[in-house]
Amino acid sequence: MSEHFEIHPTVEAVAEDIASMEIRGAATIADAAADALAVQAAESDADSPDRFRAELRAASRRLVETRPTAVSLPNAIRYVLRGMEGSDVARLRASVTDSAAEFRSELDQAQENLGRIGANRLRDGDTVMTHCHSTDALSCVEAALDQGKEIEAIVKETRPRKQGHITARWLREMDVPVTLVVDNAARRYLDDTDHVLVGADSIAADGSVINKIGTSGLAVNARERGVPVMVAAQTLKFHPDTMTGHTVEIEMRDEREVLGAEAAEEIGDLTVENPAFDVTPPRYVDAIVTERGQFPPESVVTLMRELFGDQHGGEPWEE
Numbered sequence: 168m169s170e171h172f173e174i175h176p177t178v179e180a181v182a183e184d185i186a187s188m189e190i191r192g193a194a195t196i197a198d199a200a201a202d203a204l205a206v207q208a209a210e211s212d213a214d215s216p217d218r219f220r221a222e223l224r225a226a227s228r229r230l231v232e233t234r235p236t237a238v239s240l241p242n243a244i245r246y247v248l249r250g251m252e253g254s255d256v257a258r259l260r261a262s263v264t265d266s267a268a269e270f271r272s273e274l275d276q277a278q279e280n281l282g283r284i285g286a287n288r289l290r291d292g293d294t295v296m297t298h299c300h301s302t303d304a305l306s307c308v309e310a311a312l313d314q315g316k317e318i319e320a321i322v323k324e325t326r327p328r329k330q331g332h333i334t335a336r337w338l339r340e341m342d343v344p345v346t347l348v349v350d351n352a353a354r355r356y357l358d359d360t361d362h363v364l365v366g367a368d369s370i371a372a373d374g375s376v377i378n379k380i381g382t383s384g385l386a387v388n389a390r391e392r393g394v395p396v397m398v399a400a401q402t403l404k405f406h407p408d409t410m411t412g413h414t415v416e417i418e419m420r421d422e423r424e425v426l427g428a429e430a431a432e433e434i435g436d437l438t439v440e441n442p443a444f445d446v447t448p449p450r451y452v453d454a455i456v457t458e459r460g461q462f463p464p465e466s467v468v469t470l471m472r473e474l475f476g477d478q479h480g481g482e483p484w485e486e
């Protein structure tokens with residue numbers, strides 16, 4: 168039987184907030200997870216290096232099990248745990264807090280660099296269509312505005328949780344004119360759109376983009392209307408397991424996000440399905456914009472090999 172290890176209340180709270188989507192968005196989840204591990208390390212009262220490492224692994228497992236699709240979460244945890252080294256608890260503690268701080272600052276830097284690269288694709292006067300809420304995608308708009316370009320946005324509401332509202336709010340804070348449309352209106356408004364601009368929760372080795380449910384339909388429609396699809400995704404979104412044939416698990420969320428208890432009762436016996444993400448095949452994507460440059464989706468595998476090629480074997484949080 169595995170021993171029970173103390174999980175810090177902050178880690179517990181962050182795990183709950185990720186699961187309930189109080190903390191959401193792939194980059195934000197990664198940032199919060201790294202920070203939670205730093206708290207676990209800083210406040211651990213483990214009396215031996217083995218005990219300290221075991222605690223950090225237990226906290227990591229608690230975080231990694233919250234949501235299955237955004238690979239930024241395990242990638243963040245791998246980064247922090249790989250930095251854990253030292254022969255005594257004090258050194259181990261310092262290595263984890265340093266590693267988490269380094270991860271978080273690289274994350275910020277990567278998003279800024281990505282934004283500048285993505286902004287080069289946007290011309291003065293362009294209109295982008297967004298889906299869901301992605302900080303990577305919005306960093307491209309922000310950088311374009313910094314370059315003095317005028318950008319407008321058509322924002323898809325994004326059922327079931329209407330995360331398009333968050334995008335609309337952020338864009339309005341940047342003074343970008345926003346037109347909010349229901350998801351079903353997207354094809355009609357593609358005629359007024361210069362770029363579809365979305366984020367990603369995971370990028371597979373073949374260049375498939377795993378993003379909020381509805382992205383694939385939007386991309387197919389955009390291709391039919393001749394509108395380019397740009398995916399803003401830091402390399403933190405690259406899914407290393409897909410290099411060895413694994414597929415990305417699609418999270419199924421509570422049916423109540425789609426249909427409330429009262430409405431369900433009124434309709435009668437039925438099945439409600441609520442997949443949070445879908446897979447857009449690479450042929451519908453024009454460019455994946457990362458902090459390392461922009462890539463045709465089919466070529467991301469080369470960069471993935473460079474970044475993850477040497478990572479084999481078990482996960483660092485396994486017992």
Ligand code: RI2
Nearest residue numbers: 191192193194301302303366367379
């Ligand atoms: P950033 C979100 O998932 C959306 O699908 C969004 O496109 C993606 O994360 C990336 O977000 P959810 O957590 O990392 O809302 O670009 O289910 O912020």
